[in-house]
Amino acid sequence: xxxxxxxxxxxxxxxxxxxxxxxxxxxxxxxxxxxxxxxxxxxxxxxxxxxxxxxxxxxxxxxxxxxxxxxxxxxxxxxxxxxxxxxxxxxxxxxxxxxxxxxxxxxxxxxxxxxxxxxxxxxxxxxxxxxxxxxxxxxxxxxxxxxxxxxxxxxxxxxxxxxxxxxxxxxxxxxxxxxxxxxxxxxxxxxxxxxxxxxxxx
Amino acid sequence: xxxxxxxxxxxxxxxxxxxxxxxxxxxxxxxxxxxxxxxxxxxxxxxxxxxxxxxxxxxxxxxxxxxxxxxxxxxxxxxxxxxxxxxxxxxxxxxxxxxxxxxxxxxxxxxxxxxxxxxxxxxxxxxxxxxxxxxxxxxxxxxxxxxxxxxxxxxxxxxxxxxxxxxxxxxxxxxxxxxxxxxxxxxxxxxxxxxxxxxxxxxxxxxxxxxxxxxxxxxxxxxxxxxxxxxxxxxxxxxxxxxxxxxxxxxxxxxxxxxxxxxxxxxxxxxxxxxxxxxxxxxxxxxxxxxxxxxxxxxxxxxxxxxxxxxxxxxxxxxxxxxxxxxxxxxxxxxxxxxxxxxxxxxxxxxxxxxxxxxxxxxxxxxxxxxxxxxxxxxxxxxxxxxxxxxxxxxxxxxxxxx
Numbered sequence: 067x068x069x070x071x072x073x074x075x076x077x078x079x080x081x082x083x084x085x086x087x088x089x090x091x092x093x094x095x096x097x098x099x100x101x102x103x104x105x106x107x108x109x110x111x112x113x114x115x116x117x118x119x120x121x122x123x124x125x126x127x128x129x130x131x132x133x134x135x136x137x138x139x140x141x142x143x144x145x146x147x148x149x150x151x152x153x154x155x156x157x158x159x160x161x162x163x164x165x166x167x168x169x170x171x172x173x174x175x176x177x178x179x180x181x182x183x184x185x186x187x188x189x190x191x192x193x194x195x196x197x198x199x200x201x202x203x204x205x206x207x208x209x210x211x212x213x214x215x216x217x218x219x220x221x222x223x224x225x226x227x228x229x230x231x232x233x234x235x236x237x238x239x240x241x242x243x244x245x246x247x248x249x250x251x252x253x254x255x256x257x258x259x260x261x262x263x264x265x266x267x268x
Numbered sequence: 269x270x271x272x273x274x275x276x277x278x279x280x281x282x283x284x285x286x287x288x289x290x291x292x293x294x295x296x297x298x299x300x301x302x303x304x305x306x307x308x309x310x311x312x313x314x315x316x317x318x319x320x321x322x323x324x325x326x327x328x329x330x331x332x333x334x335x336x337x338x339x340x341x342x343x344x345x346x347x348x349x350x351x352x353x354x355x356x357x358x359x360x361x362x363x364x365x366x367x368x369x370x371x372x373x374x375x376x377x378x379x380x381x382x383x384x385x386x387x388x389x390x391x392x393x394x395x396x397x398x399x400x401x402x403x404x405x406x407x408x409x410x411x412x413x414x415x416x417x418x419x420x421x422x423x424x425x426x427x428x429x430x431x432x433x434x435x436x437x438x439x440x441x442x443x444x445x446x447x448x449x450x451x452x453x454x455x456x457x458x459x460x461x462x463x464x465x466x467x468x469x470x471x472x473x474x475x476x477x478x479x480x481x482x483x484x485x486x487x488x489x490x491x492x493x494x495x496x497x498x499x500x501x502x503x504x505x506x507x508x509x510x511x512x513x514x515x516x517x518x519x520x521x522x523x524x525x526x527x528x529x530x531x532x533x534x535x536x537x538x539x540x541x542x543x544x545x546x547x548x549x550x551x552x553x554x555x556x557x558x559x560x561x562x563x564x565x566x567x568x569x570x571x572x573x574x575x576x577x578x579x580x581x582x583x584x585x586x587x588x589x590x591x592x593x594x595x596x597x598x599x600x601x602x603x604x605x606x607x608x609x610x611x612x613x614x615x616x617x618x619x620x621x622x623x624x625x626x627x628x629x630x631x632x633x634x635x636x637x638x639x640x641x642x643x644x645x646x647x648x649x650x651x652x653x654x655x656x657x658x659x660x661x662x663x664x665x666x667x668x669x670x671x
Contacts, residue, residue: 131322142315144322151326158330162337169341235434 072210074266075203079214082265085190086222087256092190096222097248099181106227107220112178114216116163116185117194120156121212124195125205127155145199152195153187160186190219225255348377348401355397357389361465363487364388377402388412389466389485411504412486414468414479418454418498419511419574421474425450425525436462441495449524452513454498463493506555507576508565510535515548522570529572535564538600540624559639561622563600580621581636583614588633595625595634 085091099109130136132151134143164182167175185191194215198208229251238247353373364386366372376382376398384404385395391411399405431440431447437459445451456475468483469490491499498513512529514521521528529551535544536551543557544564551573553564565575583603591609596602603619606612623637632647
């Protein structure tokens with residue numbers, strides 16, 4: 067096993083190709099939940115966990131059924147169905163996680179349960195399995211990519227939440243109050259994140 | 269006509285399927301490129317069947333799995349929690365002291381010590397419903413409202429220095445207690461205005477928060493947010509309040525603010541119900557004793573006492589008047605006048621509608637004031653009690669005579 071490659075994947079997914087700042091995905095949750103540090107941290111934790119597990123589940127289904135000749139010799143190519151299937155997998159996983167968590171660990175449920183429902187239809191969650199399928203990653207690589215993406219999202223959320231908490235008190239010109247100034251700040255952080263682009267050459 | 273067209277299309281499609289093998293249709297080249305390789309031959313029929321089986325199979329697995337999880341990991345929840353939750357205001361304001369409406373609903377159902385009337389935005393309607401569902405005894409919820417107990421806006425109050433920082437009261441108070449000369453008053457940077465979840469607070473042009481009584485739910489978030497604690501949650505019916513928190517000596521207060529309480533003690537003298545007191549250079553009105561007559565507000569030399577009732581209805585003297593002249597004697601503004609044993613009249617200009625005459629009239633001849641219904645009821649009760657006592661006395665007398 068090549069741990070160097072896995073580490074590279076984590077770094078690449080979290081810093082270089084940060085989903086929020088480089089690929090501009092998941093912006094609805096990014097702006098919706100980053101107003102308070104507490105919710106931002108809760109959301110990031112749930113997000114990372116769901117991302118890793120859904121990446122693994124999607125990889126299993128994708129490689130064992132959907133690729134040509136994978137289920138049995140001559141089984142047809144179903145890769146054109148990947149968007150629908152991945153959404154279904156993520157939704158089913160999130161829903162069952164919600165049910166099981168409520169029973170097994172109510173305290174965790176009250177902390178993170180609110181965010182679970184929001185995650186189901188998030189674009190980053192869907193993008194991770196799609197990219198995994200497109201790049202042809204192995205099982206461990208897929209999970210590493212999911213973990214890296216989750217960490218990158220958490221980093222973005224925490225940076226944004228800490229800025230926006232201070233922004234509450236700042237003297238922002240009236241037309242920029244609320245979301246507009248947040249978009250400007252996100253743009254500035256995205257500019258800063260381009261500095262990572264030469265970190266690793268894959 | 270339309271039906272014929274549809275049936276024609278369907279028969280056409282069926283015909284095509286019957287005549288042609290679907291796999292014989294030439295593949296379009298759309299979608300090829302950008303990483304997708306063109307294939308010489310695709311088994312469309314096989315793919316369709318396999319895709320259908322796969323989709324049905326995977327959805328069946330998910331569906332059964334979820335159904336199994338829902339059954340196996342089902343959490344028994346009291347159905348009353350949902351019912352209670354429906355009756356709450358769902359503002360998630362936290363006025364009840366719980367994290368959200370759901371948490372309060374759970375607490376109120378599970379814990380017998382949690383009162384059913386904690387949802388202030390929901391008001392008495394929600395409290396009643398919650399009490400009914402939980403089988404709890406509901407205490408009467410008095411409608412309350414947030415009151416800003418300061419009138420020192422920018423034009424009326426003096427400033428010690430020019431504050432040029434973050435425009436928020438919590439930040440301004442860090443600069444040696446704020447820029448206002450009076451350290452007890454409203455700073456006017458709108459922390460409460462931003463904190464209010466119901467947008468019931470607006471800032472006046474002179475930076476004083478104004479509360480919209482129609483929108484305010486008395487959740488208390490503004491009172492918590494205010495760093496000088498100048499906002500208080502008070503019963504809605506108590507509409508005469510000392511709108512000043514200054515504990516400075518009279519002269520200092522007057523220098524700092526035009527509408528400050530200078531602790532002159534006039535309110536203490538004029539109050540007919542002994543509700544006003546002056547402690548620590550500040551007048552306070554005991555809201556339990558206050559009968560909202562508005563006399564202190566009318567007499568206050570600096571207008572520090574505010575009467576929230578804009579205009580009280582004047583007193584009028586009816587034909588019942590026996591001309592005892594009592595009203596003229598007790599009236600604080602000398603509005604009633606008239607000769608003894610003749611019907612008196614009230615000077616509309618002078619009357620402030622305090623209702624003191626109404627409550628003191630021996631024959632209930634004065635109407636129109638704010639306290640008339642209350643006084644009339646008390647009068648009736650007194651009369652009934654007296655009649656009852658008289659009847660009892662007569663009965664007792666009868667018994668003694670017969671014995």
